[in-house]
Amino acid sequence: xxxxxxxxxxxxxxxxxxxxxxxxxxxxxxxxxxxxxxxxxxxxxxxxxxxxxxxxxxxxxxxxxxxxxxxxxxxxxxxxxxxxxxxxxxxxxxxxxxxxxxxxxxxxxxxxxxxxxxxxxxxxxxxxxxxxxxxxxxxxxxxxxxxxxxxxxxxxxxxxxxxxxxxxxxxxxxxxxxxxxxxxxxxxxxxxxxxxxxxxxxxxxxxxxxxxxxxxxxxxxxxxxxxxxxxxxxxxxxxxxxxxxxxxxxxxxxxxxxxxxxxxxxxxxxxxxxxxxxxxxxxxxxxxxxxxxxxxxxxxxxxxxxxxxxxxxxxxxxxxxxxxxxxxxxxxxxxxxxxxxxxxxxxxxxxxxxxxxxxxxxxxxxxxxxxxxxxxxxxxxxxxxxxxxxxxxxxxxxxxxxxxxxxxxxxxxxxxxxxxx
Amino acid sequence: xxxxxxxxxxxxxxxxxxxxxxxxxxxxxxxxxxxxxxxxxxxxxxxxxxxxxxxxxxxxxxxxxxxxxxxxxxxxxxxxxxxxxxxxxxxxxxxxxxxxxxxxxxxxxxxxxxxxxxxxxxxxxxxxxxxxxxxxxxxxxxxxxxxxxxxxxxxxxxxxxxxxxxxxxxxxxxxxxxxxxxxxxxxxxxxxxxxxxxxxxxxxxxxxxxxxxxxxxxxxxxxxxxxxxxxxxxxxxxxxxxxxxxxxxxxxxxxxxxxxxxxxxxxxxxxxxxxxxxxxxxxxxxxxxxxxxxxxxxxxxxxxxxxxxxxxxxxxxxxxxxxxxxxxxxxxxxxxxxxxxxxxxxxxxxxxxxxxxxxxxxxxxxxxxxxxxxxxxxxxxxxxxxxxxxxxxxxxxxxxxxxxxxxxxxxxxxxxxxxxxxxxxxxxxxxxxxxxxxxxxxxxxxxxxxxxxxxxxxxxxxxxxxxxxxxxxxxxxxxxxxxxxxxxxxxxxxxxxxxxxxxxxx
Ligand SMILES: Nc1ncnc2c1ncn2[C@@H]1O[C@H](COP(=O)(O)OP(=O)(O)OP(=O)(O)O)[C@@H](O)[C@H]1O
Ligand SMILES: [Mg+2]
Numbered sequence: 022x023x024x025x026x027x028x029x030x031x032x033x034x035x036x037x038x039x040x041x042x043x044x045x046x047x048x049x050x051x052x053x054x055x056x057x058x059x060x061x062x063x064x065x066x067x068x069x070x071x072x073x074x075x076x077x078x079x080x081x082x083x084x085x086x087x088x089x090x091x092x093x094x095x096x097x098x099x100x101x102x103x104x105x106x107x108x109x110x111x112x113x114x115x116x117x118x119x120x121x122x123x124x125x126x127x128x129x130x131x132x133x134x135x136x137x138x139x140x141x142x143x144x145x146x147x148x149x150x151x152x153x154x155x156x157x158x159x160x161x162x163x164x165x166x167x168x169x170x171x172x173x174x175x176x177x178x179x180x181x182x183x184x185x186x187x188x189x190x191x192x193x194x195x196x197x198x199x200x201x202x203x204x205x206x207x208x209x210x211x212x213x214x215x216x217x218x219x220x221x222x223x224x225x226x227x228x229x230x231x232x233x234x235x236x237x238x239x240x241x242x243x244x245x246x247x248x249x250x251x252x253x254x255x256x257x258x259x260x261x262x263x264x265x266x267x268x269x270x271x272x273x274x275x276x277x278x279x280x281x282x283x284x285x286x287x288x289x290x291x292x293x294x295x296x297x298x299x300x301x302x303x304x305x306x307x308x309x310x311x312x313x314x315x316x317x318x319x320x321x322x323x324x325x326x327x328x329x330x331x332x333x334x335x336x337x338x339x340x341x342x343x344x345x346x347x348x349x350x351x352x353x354x355x356x357x358x359x360x361x362x363x364x365x366x367x368x369x370x371x372x373x374x375x376x377x378x379x380x381x382x383x384x385x386x387x388x389x390x391x392x393x394x395x396x397x398x399x400x401x402x403x404x405x406x407x408x409x410x411x412x413x414x415x416x417x418x419x420x421x422x423x424x425x426x427x428x429x430x431x432x433x434x435x436x437x438x439x440x441x442x
Numbered sequence: 443x444x445x446x447x448x449x450x451x452x453x454x455x456x457x458x459x460x461x462x463x464x465x466x467x468x469x470x471x472x473x474x475x476x477x478x479x480x481x482x483x484x485x486x487x488x489x490x491x492x493x494x495x496x497x498x499x500x501x502x503x504x505x506x507x508x509x510x511x512x513x514x515x516x517x518x519x520x521x522x523x524x525x526x527x528x529x530x531x532x533x534x535x536x537x538x539x540x541x542x543x544x545x546x547x548x549x550x551x552x553x554x555x556x557x558x559x560x561x562x563x564x565x566x567x568x569x570x571x572x573x574x575x576x577x578x579x580x581x582x583x584x585x586x587x588x589x590x591x592x593x594x595x596x597x598x599x600x601x602x603x604x605x606x607x608x609x610x611x612x613x614x615x616x617x618x619x620x621x622x623x624x625x626x627x628x629x630x631x632x633x634x635x636x637x638x639x640x641x642x643x644x645x646x647x648x649x650x651x652x653x654x655x656x657x658x659x660x661x662x663x664x665x666x667x668x669x670x671x672x673x674x675x676x677x678x679x680x681x682x683x684x685x686x687x688x689x690x691x692x693x694x695x696x697x698x699x700x701x702x703x704x705x706x707x708x709x710x711x712x713x714x715x716x717x718x719x720x721x722x723x724x725x726x727x728x729x730x731x732x733x734x735x736x737x738x739x740x741x742x743x744x745x746x747x748x749x750x751x752x753x754x755x756x757x758x759x760x761x762x763x764x765x766x767x768x769x770x771x772x773x774x775x776x777x778x779x780x781x782x783x784x785x786x787x788x789x790x791x792x793x794x795x796x797x798x799x800x801x802x803x804x805x806x807x808x809x810x811x812x813x814x815x816x817x818x819x820x821x822x823x824x825x826x827x828x829x830x831x832x833x834x835x836x837x838x839x840x841x842x843x844x845x846x847x848x849x850x851x852x853x854x855x856x857x858x859x860x861x862x863x864x865x866x867x868x869x870x871x872x873x874x875x876x877x878x879x880x881x882x883x884x885x886x887x888x889x890x891x892x893x894x895x896x897x898x899x900x901x902x903x904x905x906x907x908x909x910x911x912x913x914x915x916x917x918x919x920x921x922x923x924x925x926x927x928x929x930x931x932x933x934x935x936x937x938x939x940x941x942x943x944x945x946x947x948x
Contacts, residue, residue, distance in 0.1 A: 319772065322777075
């Protein structure tokens with residue numbers, strides 16, 4: 022039996038690496054164009070997809086293609102079909118309450134996908150980071166519910182260093198990113214320590230620290246420029262030095278919106294890095310092992326404590342990157358009482374993606390599109406923005422219900438095996 | 443020939459999993475009031491066939507007839523309603539409920555929302571007395587030994603008035619003493635008109651308990667025999683497709699002078715406090731197999747865990763190659779060449795959702811050839827897994843198959859392949875052949891002896907005296923956490939060892 026199947030292990034040959042590399046180059050270029058609002062980039066992306074499939078076919082035959090399709094279907098089917106059903110339900114709600122769903126939705130999608138595409142992308146970037154944070158911790162069997170707090174720490178760290186650091190080129194920016202990531206990782210030290218030493222549940226500890234971080238921010242803002250006597254409400258910090266701004270697409274694409282910054286590229290690259298980390302590295306292997314069977318992993322000498330540490334610290338750093346991304350890319354300062362809730366929403370996009378790092382990129386984009394499109398819709402058609410929240414809520418509900426039903430089915434199966442009614 | 447009517451029948455059952463044809467054209471018949479054995483190699487498709495009968499899997503094609511009528515169970519519930527009961531290879535009880543609660547779960551007596559607990563308890567008691575399946579109806583499952591848990595599973599099926607009882611490797615988890623009692627129960631059930639299908643890998647059990655036996659090989663029926671007219675050797679040959687040596691030959695071998703592994707006055711706390719091991723001292727020399735005999739629950743698990751550094755030591759020393767390792771963590775012990783095959787493959791042995799090659803690499807996943815710098819070297823991992831799949835005859839589509847998709851025996855082979863292939867200087871094997879077929883046992887036993895002949899030290903914990911007698915050079919008897927006797931297999935008998943295991947002896 023085993024010999025028949027050795028074919029599936031064939032290592033990629035010389036020829037297949039050519040379509041593979043060109044597919045990657047095309048996909049990256051196409052995505053950059055597309056994200057910058059140059060929708061012709063879609064042609065490149067489609068081309069890349071074609072090449073990828075052709076290469077896969079060359080390498081593994083039709084079976085390979087079918088397997089790849091099945092893999093992607095597994096990741097994307099749930100969020101996409103959930104969103105679709107939710108949109109239909111949202112339409113029915115609009116009909117019942119006297120709004121025109123066709124008009125509203127055309128505005129929503131025109132706004133989200135075309136007119137205000139740049140806002141969708143700007144929205145998606147921090148969500149990708151926080152979503153990755155939550156998804157990564159999931160893999161270790163941990164729930165980093167306090168990503169919101171790590172987000173604030175990352176933002177504060179970015180402002181702090183961003184106000185003073187002046188080094189040539191992008192060195193400065195790199196240091197700001199590294200510093201913020203390190204601080205927000207450190208923010209998760211306490212939950213990690215408590216988890217390992219006393220078994221205190223991370224849901225409670227990270228949540229408490231999330232509130233702590235949020236209430237720290239007004240103090241921080243007042244200390245760094247947000248002086249109530251001079252600045253107007255909402256209080257803000259001073260603006261960070263321009264050499265710590267993330268580059269904007271406009272420098273390369275004159276037609277791009279001036280606010281559209283390159284944080285999205287960093288976030289997508291991070292998603293690929295996390296995917297690589299989880300599936301290909303020793304650390305990722307250990308994290309997955311303890312997430313799936315602690316006892317067996319421990320019996321093979323994998324330290325549970327060390328990996329809980331790693332997972333929570335990396336999750337903290339990822340959520341912190343969302344904060345840096347906002348400060349260095351979009352706001353260049355920090356606002357008080359700006360309830361963007363990227364941390365909490367990160368939980369939603371991670372759940373939607375079923376914890377898959379690349380899936381998070383897509384679900385964050387869907388969320389970003391719904392947000393920006395929703396604002397556009399509210400402005401142009403007087404349909405209340407709440408409808409978008411309803412659609413988002415229903416999507417999440419449907420997808421999460423799917424996962425729950427998956428687990429229930431498992432449970433049900435066991436229950437059934439033992440003959441339950 | 444059995445003249446009783448056929449009660450359950452399969453006709454040309456086919457089950458195709460993605461990449462694996464588990465059953466092909468399987469037709470078997472079960473007569474009223476008989477005990478039918480199902481024999482076959484690991485991965486032959488026995489559990490799959492039984493799960494199809496029980497409504498857990500749908501066959502790809504083929505039919506099932508119950509009392510001559512075609513049936514199609516879409517869930518175990520329908521199977522139960524039609525009088526089928528099944529005890530699975532891995533139990534399905536709710537750990538923190540009591541025996542009675544587990545038994546009535548899903549068919550609670552009483553009206554509306556109230557449960558008539560007293561009536562249920564009475565019924566459970568009656569049943570357990572009638573079939574001498576003694577178990578306290580108020581104990582919690584987590585406090586029961588596996589043998590008792592199995593009684594609960596059987597009671598559960600009887601409580602639902604099963605007239606056909608399917609038992610998937612019921613004896614694999616029982617001690618030899620419990621097996622006898624279990625057979626008495628099975629015979630009594632048969633005399634009461636219950637028809638029984640029983641899966642086992644032990645040929646002497648087939649001989650002892652069954653009326654007829656079907657042999658499955660690679661998903662197909664390889665034959666059917668009346669038990670009284672068939673020999674163990676013929677069964678083994680039918681099952682494996684070649685002749686099998688039922689007991690491996692142990693050649694004399696000079697053991698090394700200096701012990702490779704020692705325990706000195708080791709004491710270990712048990713799960714619920716109390717001393718699980720008291721003042722245990724032993725030494726394993728290179729080139730010998732030291733057998734630990736004992737009834738399950740006398741400290742074997744704690745011993746294994748202490749040796750691997752998974753459980754802290756209250757007092758005493760653990761010494762490997764002359765160096766103290768008591769303070770070392772599991773990782774360091776593995777890297778020193780201490781290996782372990784745990785007794786519970788699902789809990790401690792495998793990460794089930796991971797692939798075969800990941801499970802084999804685990805433990806040495808930071809080292810060459812499994813890793814390069816920070817990354818895992820998947821091609822290298824896959825090719826070494828592939829080699830082990832061939833060498834240990836693991837029935838799987840390939841190294842990328844998830845461990846959870848393997849049959850129970852093949853999961854065990856993955857663990858054995860991992861540990862043996864690491865060439866440890868000291869290997870602890872805890873019930874290494876539980877759930878393996880005769881061919882696989884032959885192979886594993888010869889591998890263990892080959893390790894011994896290559897001057898590794900082997901500590902064999904087994905509940906089966908036969909296994910201990912065929913492998914061990916010396917035998918220690920573990921009773922209530924203490925070593926009560928040391929014996930030489932040449933000058934002793936299973937009977938004598940059995941006596942010491944029960945706390946007796948001259
Ligand atoms: N859910 C599944 N998905 C894919 N393949 C499976 C699945 N369950 C079983 N198989 C495959 O079907 C074959 C038969 O498995 P089965 O569990 O019926 O074997 P078995 O005869 O009970 O073996 P054992 O004696 O080891 O328990 C094996 O090759 C196994 O890998
Ligand atoms: Mg089986």
